[in-house]
Amino acid sequence: MLKTNRISTYPINQIILNRWSPRAMTGESIDDAMLMSFFESARWAPSSMNNQLTRFVYAKKDTAHWQKFFDLLVEFNQGWCKDVAALVMIISRKKSYHKDMPQPSHSLEAGACMQNLMLEATSRGYVVHGMTGLDFATAHKLLELSEDWSVDVMLAVGVFDKAKSEEMKEEISDRKPLSELVFEGVLPEDFE
Numbered sequence: 625m626l627k628t629n630r631i632s633t634y635p636i637n638q639i640i641l642n643r644w645s646p647r648a649m650t651g652e653s654i655d656d657a658m659l660m661s662f663f664e665s666a667r668w669a670p671s672s673m674n675n676q677l678t679r680f681v682y683a684k685k686d687t688a689h690w691q692k693f694f695d696l697l698v699e700f701n702q703g704w705c706k707d708v709a710a711l712v713m714i715i716s717r718k719k720s721y722h723k724d725m726p727q728p729s730h731s732l733e734a735g736a737c738m739q740n741l742m743l744e745a746t747s748r749g750y751v752v753h754g755m756t757g758l759d760f761a762t763a764h765k766l767l768e769l770s771e772d773w774s775v776d777v778m779l780a781v782g783v784f785d786k787a788k789s790e791e792m793k794e795e796i797s798d799r800k801p802l803s804e805l806v807f808e809g810v811l812p813e814d815f816e
Protein backbone atom coordinates (compact mmCIF):
# COMPACT_ATOMS: atom_id res chain seq x y z
CA MET A 625 0.00 0.00 0.00
CA LEU A 626 1.01 3.57 -0.69
CA LYS A 627 2.96 5.10 2.16
CA THR A 628 1.29 8.27 3.24
CA ASN A 629 2.82 11.71 3.07
CA ARG A 630 0.68 12.78 6.01
CA ILE A 631 2.50 14.34 8.93
CA SER A 632 1.19 14.35 12.49
CA THR A 633 1.99 17.28 14.77
CA TYR A 634 2.53 14.91 17.70
CA PRO A 635 3.68 11.30 17.49
CA ILE A 636 0.91 8.76 16.80
CA ASN A 637 0.66 5.18 15.62
CA GLN A 638 1.50 5.10 11.89
CA ILE A 639 -1.49 2.93 11.05
CA ILE A 640 -3.74 5.91 11.79
CA LEU A 641 -1.86 8.07 9.31
CA ASN A 642 -1.69 5.27 6.74
CA ARG A 643 -5.45 4.72 6.66
CA TRP A 644 -7.09 6.63 3.88
CA SER A 645 -10.03 6.26 1.53
CA PRO A 646 -8.98 5.66 -2.05
CA ARG A 647 -11.61 4.95 -4.69
CA ALA A 648 -9.20 3.14 -6.98
CA MET A 649 -9.50 -0.58 -6.35
CA THR A 650 -8.40 -3.53 -8.46
CA GLY A 651 -11.57 -5.63 -8.51
CA GLU A 652 -9.73 -8.50 -6.78
CA SER A 653 -11.86 -10.55 -4.42
CA ILE A 654 -11.37 -10.95 -0.69
CA ASP A 655 -11.51 -14.28 1.08
CA ASP A 656 -14.01 -14.95 3.83
CA ALA A 657 -11.43 -15.42 6.58
CA MET A 658 -9.90 -12.01 5.85
CA LEU A 659 -13.31 -10.33 5.85
CA MET A 660 -14.17 -12.05 9.13
CA SER A 661 -10.99 -10.64 10.69
CA PHE A 662 -12.27 -7.18 9.79
CA PHE A 663 -15.60 -7.89 11.50
CA GLU A 664 -13.77 -9.42 14.43
CA SER A 665 -11.93 -6.13 14.93
CA ALA A 666 -15.23 -4.24 14.80
CA ARG A 667 -16.72 -6.61 17.38
CA TRP A 668 -14.20 -5.39 19.94
CA ALA A 669 -15.21 -1.75 19.73
CA PRO A 670 -16.52 -0.26 22.98
CA SER A 671 -20.20 0.50 23.55
CA SER A 672 -22.33 1.99 26.30
CA MET A 673 -23.05 -0.69 28.92
CA ASN A 674 -21.39 -3.08 26.45
CA ASN A 675 -24.75 -3.18 24.71
CA GLN A 676 -23.19 -4.02 21.32
CA LEU A 677 -25.92 -2.49 19.18
CA THR A 678 -23.99 -2.55 15.90
CA ARG A 679 -24.45 -5.14 13.15
CA PHE A 680 -22.73 -5.73 9.81
CA VAL A 681 -24.42 -7.00 6.67
CA TYR A 682 -22.18 -7.66 3.70
CA ALA A 683 -22.25 -8.65 0.06
CA LYS A 684 -19.17 -9.81 -1.78
CA LYS A 685 -18.85 -8.93 -5.45
CA ASP A 686 -20.22 -11.59 -7.83
CA THR A 687 -22.43 -13.15 -5.17
CA ALA A 688 -26.22 -13.34 -4.87
CA HIS A 689 -26.70 -10.20 -2.75
CA TRP A 690 -24.18 -7.93 -4.48
CA GLN A 691 -26.46 -6.21 -6.99
CA LYS A 692 -29.04 -5.24 -4.33
CA PHE A 693 -26.34 -3.58 -2.24
CA PHE A 694 -24.71 -1.92 -5.25
CA ASP A 695 -28.06 -0.51 -6.42
CA LEU A 696 -28.43 1.38 -3.12
CA LEU A 697 -25.46 3.60 -3.92
CA VAL A 698 -25.75 7.00 -5.56
CA GLU A 699 -24.50 7.17 -9.13
CA PHE A 700 -21.17 8.71 -8.17
CA ASN A 701 -20.37 5.92 -5.73
CA GLN A 702 -21.53 3.25 -8.20
CA GLY A 703 -18.98 4.66 -10.63
CA TRP A 704 -16.00 3.58 -8.54
CA CYS A 705 -17.57 0.78 -6.45
CA LYS A 706 -17.80 -1.61 -9.39
CA ASP A 707 -14.21 -2.61 -8.57
CA VAL A 708 -14.53 -3.14 -4.83
CA ALA A 709 -14.39 -6.63 -3.29
CA ALA A 710 -17.26 -6.25 -0.85
CA LEU A 711 -19.88 -3.81 0.33
CA VAL A 712 -20.66 -3.74 4.04
CA MET A 713 -23.68 -2.07 5.55
CA ILE A 714 -23.31 -0.99 9.16
CA ILE A 715 -26.57 -0.77 11.04
CA SER A 716 -27.27 -0.03 14.69
CA ARG A 717 -30.12 -0.52 17.10
CA LYS A 718 -31.46 2.82 18.33
CA LYS A 719 -32.71 1.28 21.57
CA SER A 720 -30.56 -0.31 24.21
CA TYR A 721 -31.08 -3.98 25.05
CA HIS A 722 -30.87 -2.76 28.64
CA LYS A 723 -34.51 -1.85 29.50
CA ASP A 724 -35.20 -1.11 25.81
CA MET A 725 -34.36 2.59 26.42
CA PRO A 726 -33.37 4.95 23.55
CA GLN A 727 -29.60 4.80 23.12
CA PRO A 728 -28.45 8.13 21.63
CA SER A 729 -24.89 6.86 21.24
CA HIS A 730 -25.84 4.05 18.82
CA SER A 731 -24.32 5.70 15.75
CA LEU A 732 -21.27 6.85 17.71
CA GLU A 733 -20.71 3.21 18.64
CA ALA A 734 -21.23 2.16 15.01
CA GLY A 735 -18.54 4.70 14.10
CA ALA A 736 -16.15 3.14 16.60
CA CYS A 737 -16.79 -0.24 14.93
CA MET A 738 -16.19 1.33 11.52
CA GLN A 739 -12.85 2.78 12.56
CA ASN A 740 -11.71 -0.51 14.12
CA LEU A 741 -12.60 -2.26 10.89
CA MET A 742 -10.81 0.34 8.77
CA LEU A 743 -7.63 0.14 10.81
CA GLU A 744 -7.64 -3.66 10.82
CA ALA A 745 -8.08 -3.69 7.04
CA THR A 746 -5.33 -1.10 6.59
CA SER A 747 -2.95 -3.18 8.71
CA ARG A 748 -3.61 -6.14 6.41
CA GLY A 749 -3.03 -4.21 3.18
CA TYR A 750 -6.67 -3.64 2.23
CA VAL A 751 -8.56 -0.39 1.90
CA VAL A 752 -11.98 0.57 3.22
CA HIS A 753 -13.95 3.59 2.03
CA GLY A 754 -16.98 4.78 4.01
CA MET A 755 -20.07 6.03 2.17
CA THR A 756 -23.24 7.84 3.12
CA GLY A 757 -24.02 8.43 -0.54
CA LEU A 758 -26.76 5.82 -0.67
CA ASP A 759 -30.53 5.51 -0.48
CA PHE A 760 -31.00 4.97 3.26
CA ALA A 761 -34.77 4.42 3.11
CA THR A 762 -34.40 1.69 0.48
CA ALA A 763 -31.54 0.11 2.44
CA HIS A 764 -33.77 0.03 5.52
CA LYS A 765 -36.51 -1.70 3.49
CA LEU A 766 -34.09 -4.09 1.79
CA LEU A 767 -32.89 -5.40 5.15
CA GLU A 768 -36.49 -5.49 6.43
CA LEU A 769 -35.50 -3.49 9.49
CA SER A 770 -37.96 -2.30 12.12
CA GLU A 771 -38.01 1.34 13.22
CA ASP A 772 -35.72 0.33 16.11
CA TRP A 773 -32.84 0.12 13.66
CA SER A 774 -30.81 2.72 11.81
CA VAL A 775 -28.73 2.27 8.66
CA ASP A 776 -25.53 4.19 9.40
CA VAL A 777 -23.04 3.77 6.60
CA MET A 778 -21.95 1.56 3.72
CA LEU A 779 -18.31 0.51 3.47
CA ALA A 780 -16.49 -0.38 0.28
CA VAL A 781 -13.74 -2.90 0.98
CA GLY A 782 -11.10 -3.81 -1.56
CA VAL A 783 -7.58 -3.93 -2.84
CA PHE A 784 -5.89 -0.63 -3.64
CA ASP A 785 -4.94 -0.04 -7.27
CA LYS A 786 -1.95 2.31 -7.30
CA ALA A 787 -1.77 2.81 -11.07
CA LYS A 788 -5.48 3.58 -11.31
CA SER A 789 -5.23 5.90 -8.31
CA GLU A 790 -2.49 7.88 -10.04
CA GLU A 791 -4.57 8.00 -13.22
CA MET A 792 -7.51 9.30 -11.19
CA LYS A 793 -5.17 11.84 -9.56
CA GLU A 794 -6.32 10.78 -6.11
CA GLU A 795 -4.83 12.76 -3.26
CA ILE A 796 -4.44 11.74 0.36
CA SER A 797 -6.35 14.27 2.42
CA ASP A 798 -4.93 16.39 5.23
CA ARG A 799 -6.58 17.57 8.44
CA LYS A 800 -7.31 20.84 10.22
CA PRO A 801 -4.61 21.81 12.72
CA LEU A 802 -5.02 20.65 16.32
CA SER A 803 -5.38 24.29 17.37
CA GLU A 804 -8.76 24.42 15.57
CA LEU A 805 -9.98 21.21 17.19
CA VAL A 806 -8.78 21.08 20.79
CA PHE A 807 -9.55 23.54 23.59
CA GLU A 808 -8.62 23.53 27.24
CA GLY A 809 -11.65 24.17 29.45
CA VAL A 810 -13.49 26.76 27.35
CA LEU A 811 -14.27 27.35 23.70
CA PRO A 812 -12.81 30.46 22.00
CA GLU A 813 -15.01 33.57 21.66
CA ASP A 814 -15.07 33.33 17.86
CA PHE A 815 -16.14 29.66 18.01
CA GLU A 816 -18.88 28.77 15.50
Ligand SMILES: Cc1cc2nc3c(=O)[nH]c(=O)nc-3n(C[C@H](O)[C@H](O)[C@H](O)COP(=O)(O)O)c2cc1C
Pocket residue numbers: 643644645646647701753754755756757758777796797
Ligand atom coordinates in the same frame (compact mmCIF):
# COMPACT_ATOMS: atom_id res chain seq x y z
C1 LIG B 1 -19.47 8.54 7.19
C2 LIG B 1 -18.69 8.76 5.91
C3 LIG B 1 -19.38 8.92 4.72
C4 LIG B 1 -18.68 9.07 3.52
N1 LIG B 1 -19.38 9.10 2.33
C5 LIG B 1 -18.70 9.05 1.17
C6 LIG B 1 -19.38 8.84 -0.07
O1 LIG B 1 -20.61 8.68 -0.13
N2 LIG B 1 -18.63 8.81 -1.21
C7 LIG B 1 -17.28 8.94 -1.20
O2 LIG B 1 -16.67 8.86 -2.27
N3 LIG B 1 -16.59 9.13 -0.03
C8 LIG B 1 -17.26 9.16 1.15
N4 LIG B 1 -16.58 9.28 2.34
C9 LIG B 1 -15.12 9.40 2.35
C10 LIG B 1 -14.65 10.75 2.88
O3 LIG B 1 -14.78 11.71 1.87
C11 LIG B 1 -13.21 10.62 3.39
O4 LIG B 1 -13.18 9.74 4.48
C12 LIG B 1 -12.65 11.98 3.82
O5 LIG B 1 -12.46 12.82 2.71
C13 LIG B 1 -11.33 11.86 4.56
O6 LIG B 1 -10.40 11.19 3.76
P1 LIG B 1 -9.64 9.88 4.25
O7 LIG B 1 -10.68 8.85 4.64
O8 LIG B 1 -8.85 9.43 3.04
O9 LIG B 1 -8.80 10.23 5.41
C14 LIG B 1 -17.27 9.12 3.54
C15 LIG B 1 -16.59 8.98 4.75
C16 LIG B 1 -17.28 8.80 5.92
C17 LIG B 1 -16.52 8.59 7.21
